[in-house]
Amino acid sequence: MVEFEPMQRRFYQRSTELVARSLLGKLLIRTTKAGLAAVRLTELEAYLGPSDLACHTFGGRRTPRTEVMWGPAGFSYVYLVYGMHHCLNVVTVGEGHGEAVLVRGGLPVLGEELMRERRAGGRGLSDGPGKLCQALSITRTDNGLDLCDPESGLYLGDDGTKVPLTEVRSLPRVGVAYAGEAATWPLRFLWQPPTTHPVTE
DNA sequence: TCTAGGATCGGCT
DNA sequence: GCCGATCCTAGAT
Numbered sequence: 051m052v053e054f055e056p057m058q059r060r061f062y063q064r065s066t067e068l069v070a071r072s073l074l075g076k077l078l079i080r081t082t083k084a085g086l087a088a089v090r091l092t093e094l095e096a097y098l099g100p101s102d103l104a105c106h107t108f109g110g111r112r113t114p115r116t117e118v119m120w121g122p123a124g125f126s127y128v129y130l131v132y133g134m135h136h137c138l139n140v141v142t143v144g145e146g147h148g149e150a151v152l153v154r155g156g157l158p159v160l161g162e163e164l165m166r167e168r169r170a171g172g173r174g175l176s177d178g179p180g181k182l183c184q185a186l187s188i189t190r191t192d193n194g195l196d197l198c199d200p201e202s203g204l205y206l207g208d209d210g211t212k213v214p215l216t217e218v219r220s221l222p223r224v225g226v227a228y229a230g231e232a233a234t235w236p237l238r239f240l241w242q243p244p245t246t247h248p249v250t251e
Numbered sequence: 252t253c254t255a256g257g258a259t260c261g262g263c264t
Numbered sequence: 265g266c267c268g269a270t271c272c273t274a275g276a277t
Contacts (some may be wrong), residue, residue, distance in 0.1 A: 095255070095258070097258075104258070105258090106258085111274085113273075114273090116273085117272060130271075130272060130274090131257060131272095132258095132269080133265035133270035133272065134259080134260080134261070134270055134271075137257085137258060137259085154258085170257085173260095173261080174260095178259070180259050180260060181260075190272095210267070210270095223258070223261075225257085226258060228257090
């Protein structure tokens with residue numbers, strides 16, 4: 051079984067923007083009965099809590115759905131969008147902040163065949179939040195997992211890949227036109243690897 | 252209870 | 265490039 055060094059809780063207990071940017075190039079590793087699959091993250095978005103109109107916790111909203119967003123950093127927040135797609139987020143900063151990073155896309159590095167099966171003929175394996183969740187078999191039942199613990203079946207790890215700041219682009223977030231000025235904030239972070247980085251180990 | 256609308260995707264024009 | 269699918273969530277009655 052391949053294992054990677056999991057990101058520690060401290061990694062997530064920083065500003066949401068910094069966590070989003072720092073997650074570029076990291077590995078999202080998923081283990082299920084069907085096997086192991088992993089992607090290298092290339093696209094993330096920061097959601098800045100009560101002051102961010104695009105964020106589910108805007109204005110201090112605290113509901114059953116958003117409960118884990120108010121909890122400790124390093125846990126998963128998974129919700130259903132448009133009645134059919136799941137989105138994976140990572141809670142940041144710490145308890146009471148309501149901030150998170152949306153995982154929007156990555157490149158397959160392990161278990162590509164398994165991902166292809168799960169995507170069942172769709173185009174692209176993990177180049178979108180809904181596709182990534184489908185390829186890694188992530189649903190609302192995976193809400194509230196501890197992403198610092200490989201035992202949870204879903205965690206983030208580091209294989210030493212470096213992402214130079216000069217290769218990172220920041221743009222406005224996708225699909226939040228309703229959020230007024232917040233829709234223009236450059237909180238979407240993209241990394242296009244110069245070449246594909248193979249998994250070392 | 253009821254209702255409007257959504258952090259998307261894929262099929263069709 | 266446009267549009268419908270699909271059903272949960274949150275806020276309003």
